[in-house]
Structure formats: structure tokens, C-alpha cells
Amino acid sequence: MNSGMTIIVKTVTRITVWMILLYGIYIILHGHLTPGGGFAGGVVLALALLNVLLAYGRSYTFQWLRLPWLEHVESASALLYLVVGLLGILWGGTFFYNFISKGSLYHLLSAGTLPILNIIIGLKVALSLFLVVWVLAEARTSKGDAA
Secondary structure, three states, X not given: OOOOOOHHHHHHHHHHHHHXXXXXXXXXXXXXXXXXOHHHHHHHHHHXXXXXXXXXXXXXXXXXXXXXXXXXXXXXXXXXXXHHHHHHHHHHOOOOOOOOOOOOOOOOOOOOOHHHHXXXXXXXXXXXXXXXXXXXXXXXXXXXXXX
16 A cells, blocks of 8 residues: 555655755754744754655655654754753853854854754754654554544
8 A cells, every 4th residue: 555645745745845954954054144043944844854744654754764863863952952051151151151253243153152052953843843743643543543
């Protein structure tokens, strides 16, 4: 049995998911210069992963994304966020002290630790949202409901 949606939906997903992922990464990386940031970019990344889940089904998504690995990255992202905050204490005496050079105004590397925090938050939000939907989908199908 072929899981997922029609070949048209799968083809469109195969083409667009990379553009959606790229746009999410753009929002995360430019969050300190333009509207957006870790949360907004993370939501876009999660929607790209959910698009794959809807188009291809659970079994393909489980193999393609290696969900146990994603669970570990999602858990580690909270720890990384805390580590950046603690590094601020070590170098500046306050939690989340900006210990990286701020660079030139309006350049990509012009915000010190903020881009690093945006990346960590983007990973946390993207993987958390995706994994919550994954668990809800698994809970629904394990009760015997028709999917």
C-alpha cells in the first residue's frame, strides 16, 4: 500500500520543502536585522517538516528525518541555550552577557550572541512543534482511529 498523498502532492512537496526550509533559515539568521528571529523561523521550519509528514506519510517521514536523532537535538537545544547564558556569566558577570564582538552595524555578524541564540531557539521551536504533532498523530492512530 502506498502511504501519503497523490504523486502530484508529493512532487510539489519535494520541490517546495527545500525552499520553505531555506526561507526558515533566512528568517532565523536575519532575525537581528529584520523582523523575525528564532521563533518565527522555527515555525517555518516546522511547517516544512509537517509538509513532508502530510504528503508522504509517517513511515517515510520516520525514515527520512530519523526522529530519534531529532529528539536528541531538540533536547540538546535547551541545554545549549542555557550554556550560552552561563557563558555570559563567566565572561561578563551577568546571565546572557553579550560576550561576542558586536561587529559593524547592519551586517550579518553585528549582534554578538543574538544570532547564536536565534539559531538555538529556531531549532528548539521547529523540532518541538514538529515532534508534538508527530506524537499527537501517533496517539490518534494507536487508538484505532482511521487515519
